[in-house]
Amino acid sequence: MSFMEPVVEQDSYTGVAEQAFRRFRVNPRGELVVPDWMTQLAMDGRVFNASNPVQETNQDISTTARGTDNVSPALLLDVPASTVAFPLYIMLMPISQTTDEAVTVSINTDDGVRYSSGGQAVTPLNMRKDDPVTSACSFYNGSTAITAIANVDDDTIWAALIPAGDVPAVSGTRLPLIWTAKEAIPPMLVGPASMLIFVTSATADTLFRWSVQWAEFSTSLFT
Numbered sequence: 447m448s449f450m451e452p453v454v455e456q457d458s459y460t461g462v463a464e465q466a467f468r469r470f471r472v473n474p475r476g477e478l479v480v481p482d483w484m485t486q487l488a489m490d491g492r493v494f495n496a497s498n499p500v501q502e503t504n505q506d507i508s509t510t511a512r513g514t515d516n517v518s519p520a521l522l523l524d525v526p527a528s529t530v531a532f533p534l535y536i537m538l539m540p541i542s543q544t545t546d547e548a549v550t551v552s553i554n555t556d557d558g559v560r561y562s563s564g565g566q567a568v569t570p571l572n573m574r575k576d577d578p579v580t581s582a583c584s585f586y587n588g589s590t591a592i593t594a595i596a597n598v599d600d601d602t603i604w605a606a607l608i609p610a611g612d613v614p615a616v617s618g619t620r621l622p623l624i625w626t627a628k629e630a631i632p633p634m635l636v637g638p639a640s641m642l643i644f645v646t647s648a649t650a651d652t653l654f655r656w657s658v659q660w661a662e663f664s665t666s667l668f669t
Contacts, residue, residue: 450469450470451469452469452470452471452472452476452478453468453469453470453471453472454471454472454473454474455471455479456473456474484534484627484628484661487534487661488573488574489574490574491572491573491574491576491577491578491579492579492661492662492663493534493572493573493574493659493660493661493662494570494571494572494573494581494583494659494660494661494662495570495571495573495657495658495659496521496523496568496569496570496571496585496587496657496658496659497568497571497655497656497657497658498587498654498655498656499566499568499587504541504542504653504654504655505587505589505653505654505656506589506650506651506652506653506654507520507521507587507588507589507645507654507656508520508549508588508645508646508647508650508651508652508654509588509591509644509645509646509650510646510647510648510649510650511646512552512644512646514596515596515597516554516594516596516597516642516644517562517593517594517595517596517597518588518591518592518593518594518644519560519588519592519594519642519643519644520587520588520592520643520644520645521585521586521587521588521642521643521645521656521658522560522561522565522585522586522588522592522594522640522641522642522643523583523584523585523635523640523641523642523658523660524559524560524561524583524584524585524586524638524640525559525582525583525635525636525637525638525639525640525641526559526582526583526584526637526638527637527638527665528582528637528664528665528666529582529583529637529662529663529664529665530634530635530636530637530662530663530664530665530667530668531583531635531637531639531641531660531661531662531663532627532632532633532634532635532660532661533553533625533627533632533633533635533641533658533659533660534626534627534632534659534660534661535624535625535626535627535657535658535659536553536624536625536626536643536657536658536659537622537623537624537655537656537657537658538551538622538623538624538643538645538654538656539622539623539654539655539656540608540622540623540652540653540654541652541653541654541655542652542653543647543651543652543653544649544651545648545649545651546610546611547610547647547648547649548607548608548609548610548647548648549607549608549645549646549647549652550605550606550607550608550644550645550646550647551605551606551607551608551623551643551644551645552602552604552605552606552643552644553602553603553604553605553625553641553642553643553644554597554599554601554602554603554641554642554643554644555599555601555603555633555635555639555640555641555642556597556598556599556601556639556640556641556642557598557599557638557639558595558598558638558639558640559584559595559637559638559639559640560594560595560597560640560642561584561586561592561594561595561640562593562594562595563592563593564586564588564590564591564592564593565586565587565588565589565590565591565592565593566586566587566588566589566590567584567585567586568585568586568587569585570583570585573659579662581662582662583660583662585658587656588645594642597642601633603625603630603633604625604630606623608623622655634668635660636665636668636669637665641660643658
């Protein structure tokens with residue numbers, strides 16, 4: 447039987463090389479120190495963010511209909527084979543709209559890649575700013591209309607409604623719509639797979655700031 451002796455590291459930290467063994471870290475009271483797992487994923491360089499390609503420019507990513515077989519998403523994440531991705535945080539902030547009307551939002555997943563044409567490609571950015579890992583996924587926004595392949599799964603993980611009047615015609619005062627894995631069970635997008643976010647309104651004229659964050663691994667580390 448082996449004994450794993452813990453070590454107190456509060457005032458200074460000791461770095462250890464990859465694949466090396468070390469003792470468990472505890473605080474001076476003997477309590478095991480375990481960082482928030484999502485924060486640790488970011489520290490490991492495994493979390494990516496897609497957002498407005500020009501941070502000071504709002505985007506009209508909405509459509510007037512989802513289209514037959516859900517082919518008109520506002521935002522689309524495609525996960526290739528040999529990659530696993532799972533969403534951690536999704537934020538949609540309506541900024542302004544020309545016509546006062548209701549806006550519906552739906553987050554859906556599928557078990558194949560869905561992109562066909564159109565849209566604007568967005569380069570996923572690593573949440574660790576020394577960029578230790580590059581995303582294997584593809585991401586598109588619908589500032590120009592996305593055309594997706596017809597859906598296979600009818601799988602909705604979240605939906606929301608912004609009633610007419612909640613997004614003022616001049617400036618957005620409503621808090622953003624937020625989905626987070628801290629409050630819901632995230633889908634495991636084992637590639638090939640996809641996540642589609644639909645934003646629909648009668649005239650599709652609502653401008654958004656938006657952010658989609660996910661963690662990503664090689665399938666070999668997951669199964």
